[in-house]
Amino acid sequence: MKTLGLYIHLPFCKSKCLYCDFCSFPHPRLEVMEKYTARICEELAIWSERARDYTVDTVYFGGGTPTVMGGDRLSRMLETVTRHYTVARDAEITVECNPRTGNFAEFKTLRRAGFNRVSVGLQSTHPNELKRLGRGHSFDDFCATYDSLCCAGFENISVDVMSGIPEQTVESYMQTLARVCDLSPQHISAYGLIVEEGTPFAILESRGQLILPDEEEARQMYMDGAAYLENRGFGQYEISNFAKAGYESRHNVKYWNCEEYIGFGVAAYSDFCGARFGNSRDLDAYIKGESIECERDAISEAERQNEYVMLRMRLCEGISQTAFAKRFGAAAFMPFEKKLATYESSGLVCRRGDGLAFTREGMYVSNAILSDVLDF
Numbered sequence: 017m018k019t020l021g022l023y024i025h026l027p028f029c030k031s032k033c034l035y036c037d038f039c040s041f042p043h044p045r046l047e048v049m050e051k052y053t054a055r056i057c058e059e060l061a062i063w064s065e066r067a068r069d070y071t072v073d074t075v076y077f078g079g080g081t082p083t084v085m086g087g088d089r090l091s092r093m094l095e096t097v098t099r100h101y102t103v104a105r106d107a108e109i110t111v112e113c114n115p116r117t118g119n120f121a122e123f124k125t126l127r128r129a130g131f132n133r134v135s136v137g138l139q140s141t142h143p144n145e146l147k148r149l150g151r152g153h154s155f156d157d158f159c160a161t162y163d164s165l166c167c168a169g170f171e172n173i174s175v176d177v178m179s180g181i182p183e184q185t186v187e188s189y190m191q192t193l194a195r196v197c198d199l200s201p202q203h204i205s206a207y208g209l210i211v212e213e214g215t216p217f218a219i220l221e222s223r224g225q226l227i228l229p230d231e232e233e234a235r236q237m238y239m240d241g242a243a244y245l246e247n248r249g250f251g252q253y254e255i256s257n258f259a260k261a262g263y264e265s266r267h268n269v270k271y272w273n274c275e276e277y278i279g280f281g282v283a284a285y286s287d288f289c290g291a292r293f294g295n296s297r298d299l300d301a302y303i304k305g306e307s308i309e310c311e312r313d314a315i316s317e318a319e320r321q322n323e324y325v326m327l328r329m330r331l332c333e334g335i336s337q338t339a340f341a342k343r344f345g346a347a348a349f350m351p352f353e354k355k356l357a358t359y360e361s362s363g364l365v366c367r368r369g370d371g372l373a374f375t376r377e378g379m380y381v382s383n384a385i386l387s388d389v390l391d392f
């Protein structure tokens with residue numbers, strides 16, 4: 017049986033962070049969350065017919081802040097998944113969470129319902145950096161949430177941290193990493209801040225009021241941070257992701273391997289049965305069941321090859337020539353190999369196994385290299 021990932025987008029948050037361009041809505045009303053839950057359950061049931069030949073091996077409740085919705089609604093949605101789909105006994109079932117959303121009793125409800133992995137957003141342990149990001153919590157709030165999750169029986173916890181924050185220094189970033197490692201989670205995601213169009217940060221930047229770490233500091237945060245995490249037992253497996261052995265995010269690896277998934281909820285994307293499609297970003301329309309599917313692309317062979325190179329190169333393993341040839345034929349790899357190999361002499365790309373991968377330096381500048389190598 018083929019395997020499938022399910023992604024469920026829950027777009028509600030307590031407040032809106034200043035850098036956020038995700039599809040998320042602050043201060044949700046209970047009535048709206050209730051209707052949204054019902055709509056998700058309907059959509060899950062409708063799609064299950066087309067997924068009859070698949071075993072679901074990963075389910076990911078992302079956001080937004082899913083835990084804003086409360087343990088009962090989340091459990092109801094997961095119960096709908098298990099009722100309508102064939103779910104593997106050892107499926108990875110993740111829920112995203114932010115500090116100050118949820119308590120021990122709610123987390124216990126989630127654990128009992130079958131959730132077995134939590135991804136918690138921290139970003140920084142420093143009050144000034146959290147304030148600059150517009151995060152509505154402190155490090156103490158995070159620690160209280162983390163403790164409750166552990167007591168509720170979660171043994172697979174990921175923590176999100178961020179580099180490149182206003183007022184952040186290399187030293188303060190390394191302190192954040194050290195404090196997180198001391199808690200001994202199973203997984204750490206360490207993303208660099210990107211100033212996205214349309215966010216309050218973009219407005220501040222355009223006015224010259226957003227002072228970010230400079231390029232050399234940002235590079236040092238990435239390089240020193242990755243080396244430090246590896247020393248503390250978190251192996252790097254992707255540009256921004258680190259895990260103790262066996263705790264790599266199976267759901268996210270599915271994306272980087274170009275495997276199939278269906279997305280549910282507002283603004284969720286799918287790659288299923290050879291097509292890519294997405295839902296509307298309009299919350300009211302989604303709840304009413306209008307314009308659920310807003311875009312549908314049949315993907316050409318050339319696009320698939322480019323996408324495969326782009327996503328696989330995010331992984332430390334890089335691209336295996338044999339695996340590429342199996343999907344697309346041996347000849348198709350040659351143009352990519354030729355272009356990627358030009359970065360070998362500068363130490364940004366290296367030979368790994370029977371293929372190519374980024375070095376850590378290469379990972380830091382991977383966007384620039386890929387925009388040169390790929391043919392979009």
Ligand code: SF4
Pocket residue numbers: 028029031032033036037038040079080081114137
């Ligand atoms: S918690 Fe996450 S999704 Fe919600 S506003 Fe902040 S960054 Fe965006």
